[in-house]
Every structure is written in structure tokens, then in C-alpha cells.
Amino acid sequence: MLIKKPADIRPSEITSKRNYLNRREFIRAGAIAGGSILAASAVPATAVGAVVPEARRAALTDVSSSPFSTDEAPNSYEDITTYNNYYEFGTGKADPFENAQDFEPRPWTITVDGHAERTGAFDFDDFIKPFDLEERIYRMRCVEAWSMVIPWVGFPLAEVVKYFKPTSKAKYVAFETLNDRARMPGQRRRSLEWPYRESLTIAEATNPLTILAVGLYGEVLPNQNGAPIRLVVPWKYGFKGIKGIVRMRFTERRPRTSWNMSQPREYGFYANVNPNVDHPRWSQARERRIGSGLFASKQQTLMFNGYGDQVADLYKGLDLRRNF
Numbered sequence: 341m342l343i344k345k346p347a348d349i350r351p352s353e354i355t356s357k358r359n360y361l362n363r364r365e366f367i368r369a370g371a372i373a374g375g376s377i378l379a380a381s382a383v384p385a386t387a388v389g390a391v392v393p394e395a396r397r398a399a400l401t402d403v404s405s406s407p408f409s410t411d412e413a414p415n416s417y418e419d420i421t422t423y424n425n426y427y428e429f430g431t432g433k434a435d436p437f438e439n440a441q442d443f444e445p446r447p448w449t450i451t452v453d454g455h456a457e458r459t460g461a462f463d464f465d466d467f468i469k470p471f472d473l474e475e476r477i478y479r480m481r482c483v484e485a486w487s488m489v490i491p492w493v494g495f496p497l498a499e500v501v502k503y504f505k506p507t508s509k510a511k512y513v514a515f516e517t518l519n520d521r522a523r524m525p526g527q528r529r530r531s532l533e534w535p536y537r538e539s540l541t542i543a544e545a546t547n548p549l550t551i552l553a554v555g556l557y558g559e560v561l562p563n564q565n566g567a568p569i570r571l572v573v574p575w576k577y578g579f580k581g582i583k584g585i586v587r588m589r590f591t592e593r594r595p596r597t598s599w600n601m602s603q604p605r606e607y608g609f610y611a612n613v614n615p616n617v618d619h620p621r622w623s624q625a626r627e628r629r630i631g632s633g634l635f636a637s638k639q640q641t642l643m644f645n646g647y648g649d650q651v652a653d654l655y656k657g658l659d660l661r662r663n664f
């Protein structure tokens with residue numbers, strides 16, 4: 341297998357020239373109007389429409405770059421695709437790579453229901469069509485005290501929420517993973533209560549950092565990372581990033597979520613990365629960057645995984661020790 345290393349991939353390879361120029365035009369317009377670059381980037385320059393080929397490792401086109409990306413060096417393609425948590429394919433870190441190879445993420449239907457004006461069952465290709473692809477290089481901090489830097493390709497969940505027009509009753513967005521033990525061998529064991537579920541408040545779901553990812557390293561999302569579509573919320577522990585999404589539901593009440601259901605004392609609903617609140621069985625103060633070598637020292641974990649400037653306001657007045 342050809343493993344691409346970060347140094348081999350330049351942004352110009354993943355960002356089409358057309359989109360890149362459009363985005364620059366747009367940012368310039370925003371700057372003239374007094375808008376910030378961050379505000380400008382939240383709105384797509386032109387509607388190209390997301391297209392994701394079916395073939396494995398196919399290159400994604402019309403991907404713009406994002407000012408939200410970290411400039412830290414991404415982990416290798418190999419690290420990102422061989423050290424995974426995806427209990428539907430086994431509980432070991434190598435299990436998803438080994439057991440998800442034959443998984444077919446097509447045809448794929450995503451059902452949108454609950455308190456929204458636009459609901460229904462959508463084929464994956466139709467579901468992603470209204471949105472524009474961006475690359476977002478994000479830090480990911482797992483609750484097990486390791487981290488990676490991953491170049492995702494996806495689109496803001498805020499755009500998706502806006503598109504489906506939730507009503508004033510909608511306070512949360514709930515997601516579910518495919519529940520099919522014939523296709524997901526790990527579901528034959530009750531390592532979790534299936535299907536895997538996660539949820540965000542509407543404010544979290546519409547924060548510009550939150551994305552639905554359909555690719556990584558400029559290519560179609562590998563099965564073990566959650567093909568064809570998964571959630572990425574960079575200021576929260578990795579388990580909030582639900583993979584293999586088949587349902588999105590707008591609810592009034594707070595939905596039950598998988599890790600909180602299984603160990604409520606260990607995994608809270610919010611699961612914001614917080615070095616000051618230990619997991620009952622280990623400290624969250626430091627983290628090990630995967631691939632940084634046997635002798636690399638652990639690094640300090642940052643509040644909200646370093647994304648506090650963009651998200652701390654969401655939790656004003658909330659006691660983060662109790663609401664972990």
C-alpha cells in the first residue's frame with residue numbers, strides 16, 4: 341500500500357485552483373466590508389457541491405483550505421488509519437483496520453427526523469450535495485490520553501443544520517451509527533449498547549469548528565475512520581466524533597449517548613477536553629502524541645484541546661467540574 345507522508349502532500353494538491361481563488365476573492369471582500377477572515381470562511385465562496393467518489397482512496401476535488409486548521413504537523417496516514425477506536429469492528433486499536441477492510445459504505449442512507457422543517461431519508465450523495473468541501477487540520481484528543489493531528493475533509497455541521505431548518509423546539513442534534521451486525525462484526529458482542537449514539541446541543545452543532553467529515557488526507561474517508569461520514573468536534577474528547585452516521589435527529593430533550601450510558605461517572609455528556617478534570621481512573625493533564633516516538637515526553641493537554649478562544653463562551657456559567 342502506498343502510504344502518503346505529510347511532507348509529500350502540499351495544500352495545492354488538495355485545494356483546486358478554482359476554489360482557492362474564489363476563497364481569496366471572498367476573504368478580500370470580507371476584509372473590505374470589515375468582516376474577519378474567520379467570519380468569511382464560515383460561508384462558502386461559491387456552491388460547488390460536495391462529491392465523494394465511491395472508490396477507496398479516491399482523491400477528493402474542489403476542497404478549499406480553512407483558516408481553522410492548526411499548523412502542527414499532521415500524523416502520518418499510517419498512524420491515522422491503523423490506530424483507531426471503532427467498537428463496531430472490535431475493541432483493539434488494530435481491529436478497525438483489520439476488520440473494516442471489506443465493509444461497503446454504499447449504498448448509504450441518512451435519515452433526518454425530529455423537530456425540523458426538512459426531514460426524510462436521503463441517499464449519501466444527495467445528503468452531501470448542498471455543501472462545499474474544506475480541509476480542516478485538527479488536533480484530536482482521545483479520552484484515553486493520546487492525541488493525533490488529522491487533516492480531515494468535510495463541511496461545517498452548521499451548514500447542515502441550517503439546511504434542514506430545525507424548529508424552535510430543537511435543542512439538541514442526535515446522531516446514530518449503522519446498526520447491522522452482519523456488516524459490523526464487533527456488534528455481535530455487547531461491548532456497548534448498539535447502535536452507537538452521540539449528541540450535541542444546537543449551539544455546539546452550529547459552532548463553526550464542528551464538521552461532518554467525508555475524507556482525510558485529501559481522499560475518501562477510510563472505513564476504519566468512519567466512512568462514509570462521521571462527526572468531528574475538535575474541542576471534545578474523541579468519543580463524541582461518532583462514525584458511520586445513518587441518522588440525524590433534532591430533539592427537545594437531551595438524548596442518551598453511548599459512553600455516558602455505559603459509564604456515566606467516567607464519561608459526561610459534554611466531554612469537553614479538560615486537563616483539570618481527571619477521569620476517575622487516570623489523569624487528563626497530559627497526553628501522548630501518537631507516533632511521536634517511544635522516548636518523546638508527554639505534552640500538556642490544553643483546555644478545550646486548545647480551541648478555547650472559539651468555544652469557551654458556549655459554557656459560560658456552567659460548572660465544568662460537574663458538567664464534564
Ligand SMILES: Nc1nc2c(c(=O)[nH]1)N[C@H]1C(S)=C(S)[C@@H](COP(=O)(O)O)O[C@H]1N2
Nearest residue numbers: 424425426427517536565578579581582583
Ligand atoms: N460509531 C462509533 N464511533 C466512534 C467510536 C466507536 O467505537 N463507534 N469510537 C470513538 C472514539 S473513542 C474515538 S477516540 C474516535 C476515534 O476516531 P479515529 O479512529 O478516526 O481516530 O472515534 C469515535 N467514534
Ligand SMILES: [Mo]
Nearest residue numbers: 482483578579
Ligand atoms: Mo476515544
